[in-house]
Amino acid sequence: MGFFSSPSSRFFSDSLNQAVLVAFLISCTFFASSEAYDALDPNGNITIRWDIMSWTPDGYVATVTIFNFQKYRHIQAPGWSLGWTWAKKEVIWSMLGGQTTEQGDCSRFKGNTPHCCKKTPTVVDLLPGTPYNQQIANCCKGGVISSFVQDPTNAAAAFQLSVGAAGTSNKTVRLPKNFTLKAPGPGYTCGPAKIVRPTKFTTQDKRRTTQALMTWNVTCTYSQFLAQRTPSCCVSLSSFYNDTIVSCPTCACGCQNNATQPGGCVDPNSPHLASVVSGSGRNNINPLVQCTSHMCPVRVHWHVKVNYKEYWRVKVTITNFNYNMNYSQWNLVIQHPNFDNLTQSFSFNYNFLTPYASINDTAMMWGLKFYNDLLMQAGPSGNVQSELLFRKDASTFTFEKGWAFPRRIYFNGDNCVMPPPDAYPWLPNGGFQQGLSRASLVVSLLLPLVLLYRQY
Structure with a gap:
C-alpha cells in the first residue's frame, strides 16, 4: 500500500511550517530586547585591571586600567564612573589621571589631608586639557572609551592612585569589594576581584621586561535589560x-x-521648544x-x-x-x-x-x-x-x-x-502576506483542537 500527498495535505503542511516560523520570529522580536547574553558578541566585557607598581610606608601605588573588550558597545559622554568598597580603612592619598567625586570625612588626619577618605569612593576620568603633571597614559578623555572594533587604540582608560592605611606586602593587602561601573548609567554588573598573574611590561626599546608586584582583575558584563526599562x-x-x-x-x-x-x-512645533531644550542639559x-x-x-x-x-x-x-x-x-x-x-x-x-x-x-x-x-x-x-x-x-x-x-x-x-x-x-504578488494569511488560518483551525486535547 503506497502513500500519496494531496494538494490539500501539502497546503496544510506548508501552512503549518509557516505558522511555526511566524511564531518563532515573533517570539524573537519580543524577547531579543531583554536578553543579557549578546549573541553577536558573546565574549564581550569590560575588564578592570589593578596593578600594584610599588610599596609605600603605609600602602602602595597602583595603576588601574579599564579595558573595553566589547566589539561595538562603547562608553559615551558624560563618561564612566568606577566605584568599590575598601576591605579595611584604606584612604587615597593622591591620584593622577582621575579623581574621586567626593573627599569624605578626613578629620582624623592632621597635616597632610588625603585625596579621599570615603569607604566607598567613586572615581571619574579627568577632562581633556588637564595639565600634563596630572596625567598618565590613556587618561583624561572625559570618560569616553571607544569600542574594540571601532577604535582599538582608544578602547582603554587608566588612572593612578596612592593608597594608604593598606597592607605593604602581597600577604597583607586586601582586595576591594563590590565594584560598580556606570557608563554613564546602569547596565553593568561586576564580579569579584580575582588575583591573577602579575602583569608584565616591556620597555620602549623592547630590551627589558618588568612586572607588577601584584595584580587582580574585575570583569563587568552588560545587560540591556538592566540598563533601561524600555x-x-x-x-x-x-x-x-x-x-x-x-x-x-x-x-x-x-x-x-x-x-x-x-x-x-x-x-x-511648540513655540517654547528652545527654552525647554536649553534648560534640559x-x-x-x-x-x-x-x-x-x-x-x-x-x-x-x-x-x-x-x-x-x-x-x-x-x-x-x-x-x-x-x-x-x-x-x-x-x-x-x-x-x-x-x-x-x-x-x-x-x-x-x-x-x-x-x-x-x-x-x-x-x-x-x-x-x-x-x-x-x-x-x-x-x-x-x-x-x-x-x-x-x-x-x-x-x-x-x-x-x-x-x-x-x-x-x-x-x-x-x-x-x-x-x-x-x-x-x-511585500512584493506585489503578495507572496509573503499570502503565506502569513495561510499560517493564521491554520493556527485558528488548530487552536480549538489543542485546547480540547489539553482537557483530556
Missing part, C-alpha cells in the same frame, strides 16, 4: 517595490501619557524625546532603494529624536545574510563581525571622522545616512518573504525594536 531605538522599513512605509511599532520605547507623565516628550543620560508614536530616542530606517542586474542598493538613515543627547562616536550593527557580499558603503566606515565563525552575516558601521561621526540632537541636523551596495548571489537573493530586510539592528550596542514580520513590505 528600549532605546527602533527600526522602520520601506522598499521601492511597495508604497507601504512600515513605521516603528507603536509605543516601541514607551507611550505618550501626559496624564501621569506630563512633559514626557516635546512637541517639535546636553548629554543628559535621561532622554528628552520628540513626541512620536514610537517614543524612541533613535530610529533606524532601512530602505530597499534600487534593484540592478548584478547588485542591489539599500539606504540607511539614523534619526535622533533625543533633545538631550549628541551621540558622539555612534555605531550601528546590522545582521543580514547578504553582508558577505557587501561591496561598498558610501558614507559610513564598516567592518565585518563574525560571531558564528565562518558565517559572515553581520557588519558594524560608524561615521566618518569630522564628517558624520557626531549624530546631533533632535532637530534639522539630527540624522546621518549612507547607502550600501550589495552584490547578488543568485543562489540566495530574493525580494520575497521579507528577505531584503535586516534580521537585527543594534545602535550603540542596544538591540532595536523591529516591526513584526507580518507588517513587512
Whole structure:
C-alpha cells in the first residue's frame, strides 16, 4: 500500500511550517530586547585591571586600567564612573589621571589631608586639557572609551592612585569589594576581584621586561535589560517595490501619557521648544524625546532603494529624536545574510563581525571622522545616512518573504525594536502576506483542537 500527498495535505503542511516560523520570529522580536547574553558578541566585557607598581610606608601605588573588550558597545559622554568598597580603612592619598567625586570625612588626619577618605569612593576620568603633571597614559578623555572594533587604540582608560592605611606586602593587602561601573548609567554588573598573574611590561626599546608586584582583575558584563526599562531605538522599513512605509511599532520605547507623565516628550512645533531644550542639559543620560508614536530616542530606517542586474542598493538613515543627547562616536550593527557580499558603503566606515565563525552575516558601521561621526540632537541636523551596495548571489537573493530586510539592528550596542514580520513590505504578488494569511488560518483551525486535547 503506497502513500500519496494531496494538494490539500501539502497546503496544510506548508501552512503549518509557516505558522511555526511566524511564531518563532515573533517570539524573537519580543524577547531579543531583554536578553543579557549578546549573541553577536558573546565574549564581550569590560575588564578592570589593578596593578600594584610599588610599596609605600603605609600602602602602595597602583595603576588601574579599564579595558573595553566589547566589539561595538562603547562608553559615551558624560563618561564612566568606577566605584568599590575598601576591605579595611584604606584612604587615597593622591591620584593622577582621575579623581574621586567626593573627599569624605578626613578629620582624623592632621597635616597632610588625603585625596579621599570615603569607604566607598567613586572615581571619574579627568577632562581633556588637564595639565600634563596630572596625567598618565590613556587618561583624561572625559570618560569616553571607544569600542574594540571601532577604535582599538582608544578602547582603554587608566588612572593612578596612592593608597594608604593598606597592607605593604602581597600577604597583607586586601582586595576591594563590590565594584560598580556606570557608563554613564546602569547596565553593568561586576564580579569579584580575582588575583591573577602579575602583569608584565616591556620597555620602549623592547630590551627589558618588568612586572607588577601584584595584580587582580574585575570583569563587568552588560545587560540591556538592566540598563533601561524600555528600549532605546527602533527600526522602520520601506522598499521601492511597495508604497507601504512600515513605521516603528507603536509605543516601541514607551507611550505618550501626559496624564501621569506630563512633559514626557516635546512637541517639535511648540513655540517654547528652545527654552525647554536649553534648560534640559546636553548629554543628559535621561532622554528628552520628540513626541512620536514610537517614543524612541533613535530610529533606524532601512530602505530597499534600487534593484540592478548584478547588485542591489539599500539606504540607511539614523534619526535622533533625543533633545538631550549628541551621540558622539555612534555605531550601528546590522545582521543580514547578504553582508558577505557587501561591496561598498558610501558614507559610513564598516567592518565585518563574525560571531558564528565562518558565517559572515553581520557588519558594524560608524561615521566618518569630522564628517558624520557626531549624530546631533533632535532637530534639522539630527540624522546621518549612507547607502550600501550589495552584490547578488543568485543562489540566495530574493525580494520575497521579507528577505531584503535586516534580521537585527543594534545602535550603540542596544538591540532595536523591529516591526513584526507580518507588517513587512511585500512584493506585489503578495507572496509573503499570502503565506502569513495561510499560517493564521491554520493556527485558528488548530487552536480549538489543542485546547480540547489539553482537557483530556
